[in-house]
Amino acid sequence: MTRRDLLASVAAIALTGCAVQTPESGLRFLTPEETASLTAIADRLIPADALGPGAGTAGAARFIDRQLAGAYGTSRDLYMRPPFLPGVPSQGVQSPLTPAARYRAGLAGLDAHCRAAFAGSGFADLDGARQDRVLADLEAGRIMLADGGRAFFELVLRDTIDGFFADPHYGGNQGMVGWRLIGFPGARYDYREVVARHGEPYREPPVALA
Amino acid sequence: MTIRLKPVDAVIIGFGWSGALLAEALSGAGLSVLALERGQFRDTAEDFPPSRAPDELRYAVRHDLVVKPAENTITFRNRADQTALPVRAWGSFLPASGAGGGGVHWNGQTWRFRPSDFLLKSTIIERYGKNFLAPDLTIQDWGVTYAELEPYYDRFEYLCGISGKAGNLGGKIQPGGNPFEGARARDYPTPPLTMPYAPTLFAAAARACGYHPFPQPAANLSRAYTNPLGVTLGACSYCGFCERFGCGNYAKASPQTTVMPVLRRRPNFSLRTGCTVLTIAHDGKGGKARGVTYADESGQVFFQPAEIVVLSAYTFENIRLLLLSGIGTPYDPASGKGVVGRNYSYQTTSSVQLGFADTLLNPFIGAGALGMVVDDWNGEHYDHGPLGFIGGAYLAALATNGRPILNHPVPPGTPRWGAAWKRAVAKSYLRTTRLLASGSSLSHRGAYCDLDPGYRDRFGRPLLRLTFDFHPNDLKMSEFVTARLAEIARMMRPDWLVVAKRQAPYSIVPYQSTHNVGGAVIGGDPATSVVNPYLQSWEHDNLFIVGASAFPQNPSYNPTGTVAALALRAAEAITRRYLRAPGPLT
Numbered sequence: 171m172t173r174r175d176l177l178a179s180v181a182a183i184a185l186t187g188c189a190v191q192t193p194e195s196g197l198r199f200l201t202p203e204e205t206a207s208l209t210a211i212a213d214r215l216i217p218a219d220a221l222g223p224g225a226g227t228a229g230a231a232r233f234i235d236r237q238l239a240g241a242y243g244t245s246r247d248l249y250m251r252p253p254f255l256p257g258v259p260s261q262g263v264q265s266p267l268t269p270a271a272r273y274r275a276g277l278a279g280l281d282a283h284c285r286a287a288f289a290g291s292g293f294a295d296l297d298g299a300r301q302d303r304v305l306a307d308l309e310a311g312r313i314m315l316a317d318g319g320r321a322f323f324e325l326v327l328r329d330t331i332d333g334f335f336a337d338p339h340y341g342g343n344q345g346m347v348g349w350r351l352i353g354f355p356g357a358r359y360d361y362r363e364v365v366a367r368h369g370e371p372y373r374e375p376p377v378a379l380a
Numbered sequence: 381m382t383i384r385l386k387p388v389d390a391v392i393i394g395f396g397w398s399g400a401l402l403a404e405a406l407s408g409a410g411l412s413v414l415a416l417e418r419g420q421f422r423d424t425a426e427d428f429p430p431s432r433a434p435d436e437l438r439y440a441v442r443h444d445l446v447v448k449p450a451e452n453t454i455t456f457r458n459r460a461d462q463t464a465l466p467v468r469a470w471g472s473f474l475p476a477s478g479a480g481g482g483g484v485h486w487n488g489q490t491w492r493f494r495p496s497d498f499l500l501k502s503t504i505i506e507r508y509g510k511n512f513l514a515p516d517l518t519i520q521d522w523g524v525t526y527a528e529l530e531p532y533y534d535r536f537e538y539l540c541g542i543s544g545k546a547g548n549l550g551g552k553i554q555p556g557g558n559p560f561e562g563a564r565a566r567d568y569p570t571p572p573l574t575m576p577y578a579p580t581l582f583a584a585a586a587r588a589c590g591y592h593p594f595p596q597p598a599a600n601l602s603r604a605y606t607n608p609l610g611v612t613l614g615a616c617s618y619c620g621f622c623e624r625f626g627c628g629n630y631a632k633a634s635p636q637t638t639v640m641p642v643l644r645r646r647p648n649f650s651l652r653t654g655c656t657v658l659t660i661a662h663d664g665k666g667g668k669a670r671g672v673t674y675a676d677e678s679g680q681v682f683f684q685p686a687e688i689v690v691l692s693a694y695t696f697e698n699i700r701l702l703l704l705s706g707i708g709t710p711y712d713p714a715s716g717k718g719v720v721g722r723n724y725s726y727q728t729t730s731s732v733q734l735g736f737a738d739t740l741l742n743p744f745i746g747a748g749a750l751g752m753v754v755d756d757w758n759g760e761h762y763d764h765g766p767l768g769f770i771g772g773a774y775l776a777a778l779a780t781n782g783r784p785i786l787n788h789p790v791p792p793g794t795p796r797w798g799a800a801w802k803r804a805v806a807k808s809y810l811r812t813t814r815l816l817a818s819g820s821s822l823s824h825r826g827a828y829c830d831l832d833p834g835y836r837d838r839f840g841r842p843l844l845r846l847t848f849d850f851h852p853n854d855l856k857m858s859e860f861v862t863a864r865l866a867e868i869a870r871m872m873r874p875d876w877l878v879v880a881k882r883q884a885p886y887s888i889v890p891y892q893s894t895h896n897v898g899g900a901v902i903g904g905d906p907a908t909s910v911v912n913p914y915l916q917s918w919e920h921d922n923l924f925i926v927g928a929s930a931f932p933q934n935p936s937y938n939p940t941g942t943v944a945a946l947a948l949r950a951a952e953a954i955t956r957r958y959l960r961a962p963g964p965l966t
Contacts, residue, residue, distance in 0.1 A: 248449050258885075369740050
């Protein structure tokens with residue numbers, strides 16, 4: 171590898187935020203530490219209770235990892251040409267930052283905040299009540315991260331819910347726990363027999379894509 | 381280097397509903413026809429079988445059937461004194477890409493516009509006087525009447541097998557149909573779909589309010605149907621994956637399920653996908669269009685000569701290609717002169733969400749156009765004199781889009797996450813529904829499209845720039861019809877209810893409707909229209925500009941039925957008249 175190639179590959183990593191591959195973990199973008207934080211966050215956003223497992227247990231971090239490694243994470247399909255000018259809210263998001271870069275920066279910022287505020291503990295090390303307070307502070311804009319704490323909170327909340335209700339093959343709805351929670355039958359694709367049975371419960375279990 | 385290809389009789393730009401209908405008619409008349417489509421080839425068996433189609437994340441959230449903004453987008457601003465910025469991710473609307481276009485992922489709501497919609501300006505002036513219209517409204521008559529379009533509406537409905545119930549057969553009002561519709565020659569080809577619970581509750585409440593509910597005319601078929609071309613469609617299974625999805629049951633009318641099987645067997649028709657048209661070549665104003673320049677996926681550029689050019693891309697791309705090709709005078713909002721980009725309009729939607737403590741509504745049972753509608757507060761069905769606005773909306777309960785990623789409602793006041801949210805969403809999902817007001821949108825002087833001065837696409841061409849906000853007339857209209865919708869909702873006795881009004885400024889972010897219309901409008905006067913009543917360019921008589929870009933303003937109804945009727949009428953004018961005597965049809 172020439173010096174020029176090396177610089178180019180370093181630049182590429184900096185641009186895309188690509189982590190070193192860790193095949194043993196099955197991760198494609200996130201680091202094990204980031205995964206632990208995200209799992210802990212997701213388990214507070216949609217917690218385990220008598221109704222079923224939480225979103226972290228259902229695979230939120232795996233879902234987000236795979237999404238960030240693909241077209242979504244790199245904003246591959248979006249219009250990303252400059253200039254990025256500040257607009258008004260009705261014009262939509264104008265940011266050169268990809269979701270992958272926002273997760274990398276957001277999780278690092280959250281970790282730094284927690285370690286400073288809680289004597290060296292990261293988010294995943296805190297108890298549930300403290301975790302909830304941190305998330306509520308992020309949501310309310312009381313914790314500022316580089317990309318804006320509130321915006322990062324909204325990103326993680328949306329992706330966690332997306333994964334929890336998406337087909338299980340994406341990784342965030344393992345065991346179809348999101349679908350079972352609300353009574354969505356998934357990819358059944360045929361309700362001719364029940365369309366006219368008004369007000370009756372649907373009793374077939376959910377099915378997923380292969 | 382541009383490769384010059386062998387001439388064809390007709391080249392078609394964009395292979396959605398409009399392109400497919402023109403392709404069928406022109407190739408059926410014996411012309412050699414080439415359709416160029418920027419997106420990929422798609423068909424039911426390979427691309428959306430039931431084992432792959434019901435994937436909400438892929439299609440509804442990540443927009444797999446929609447053009448990628450990286451490939452083509454627009455810039456947007458509310459007012460001319462703002463700097464337009466690119467739509468980096470789609471929100472308010474979802475322009476299609478790929479064979480079949482929006483005809484693949486549409487809901488299938490198949491309406492006819494009313495007779496008065498085609499004579500909007502003269503109807504309003506006749507009824508309320510000239511001063512009733514705000515001076516900046518640029519609404520106009522279409523130059524074509526409902527009676528002239530009726531046979532083509534009929535033809536499209538029978539091509540698709542539309543499921544519905546007639547409300548007006550030859551002037552005689554039919555119980556159970558829409559009593560406000562224009563007279564039709566015959567009933568729909570297939571009966572209405574079976575209604576799920578929420579639309580049934582809505583219809584009962586609407587009747588109690590004194591209204592006239594009827595089933596939404598649907599391109600989701602209630603039973604198997606063989607169309608006049610010999611193509612057979614299947615029956616809808618109420619699968620719930622319709623809008624934004626291809627149909628794995630061959631049960632949603634689309635170019636794939638109605639005309640493509642016939643086109644494939646015609647040696648004089650070909651479809652080239654992955655081909656982006658860059659410009660339309662022509663001899664200058666009054667001369668002929670000569671063909672199109674396009675790039676394939678490798679970037680190779682071709683010139684395709686043609687005797688007839690059909691421009692049938694999406695509204696935005698129709699306008700942009702005219703501007704990029706120097707066809708027609710661009711609209712100037714300062715002077716009000718010029719036509720290309722003039723009279724853009726949209727759809728003014730609002731909704732009411734309502735939840736029940738105990739009633740199971742099972743929102744996963746759905747289709748695209750499955751529901752009950754009332755038309756009592758639409759158009760000229762009521763007196764606008766004391767109200768001070770024109771237009772209206774149809775009010776509907778549609779069992780559609782009940783999938784959980786984008787639909788997991790909770791009662792107002794519920795926290796947005798945590799244990800309380802989880803308990804609420806577990807209880808509410810099966811017991812919540814939404815009512816819709818689909819309102820009209822009037823064209824006005826400040827709503828238009830032109831070329832963006834800065835942002836460019838991957839070929840270096842300027843993006844189209846949209847300048848749009850809701851006119852005060854439409855906000856007033858929406859306020860009024862939304863209040864009527866809320867009254868019906870309360871009559872349904874829900875345990876909770878949230879009214880989502882439409883307010884200014886128009887935002888490009890939340891999804892509202894892919895009913896972007898106008899900009900290359902139809903009319904009888906070249907000073908205020910781009911095409912004549914046969915969709916023929918006023919400047920080049922062998923150029924036909926087909927699609928909702930022809931709408932001078934948008935009535936409340938979904939556009940596809942009228943897009944198709946206009947396309948079929950233009951196609952017939954070409955094959956019966958233009959081929960015999962090429963020249964202006966009016």
